Amino acid sequence: MENEISVVDAKERSRYEAVGPDGNLMGFVDYKLYxxxxxxxxxxxxxxxxxxxxxxxxxxxxxxxxxxxGLQVRPACPFYQDFLAEHTEYADLVKTA
Known part of the structure; x- marks a missing residue:
């Protein structure tokens, strides 16, 4: 069942949320949109x-x-910094200035 993770952009809370097949919240990331x-x-x-x-x-x-x-990404979160360092296929998204 662990592969049954749905991720939704909960825009009203400015965060992405992962929910399991039973609808329970499994995790999230808070974001700020510019x-x-x-x-x-x-x-x-x-x-x-x-x-x-x-x-x-x-x-x-x-x-x-x-x-x-078409958004540039600013990884303020340590998890995202590590994830982006490992997953170079997203390097073009990282805002450097």
Whole structure:
């Protein structure tokens, strides 16, 4: 069941949320949207769901959305900094200035 993670952009809360097949919140990342850019502020996986790839699934979805929307990414969150260092396919999204 751990592969059944849905990620949604909860725009009203300015965060991406991962939910399981039962609808329970598994994790989230808070963000701040700017004209042409998005800053990922804080990622968290709820303790009972750690080690299941929740944070990585959220990161992938949020970064794919940023790419589709033409947004530059500012990774303020340490998890996103590490994720982007490992997943160089998203290097073009990172705002350097």
């Amino acid at each position: 004209p042409g850019a998005i800053t990922f502020l804080h990622a968290e996986t709820l303790p009972e769901f750690r080690g299941r790839g929740v944070a990585g699934t959220i990161a992938t979805k949020s970064l794919e959305d940023a790419r589709a929307l």
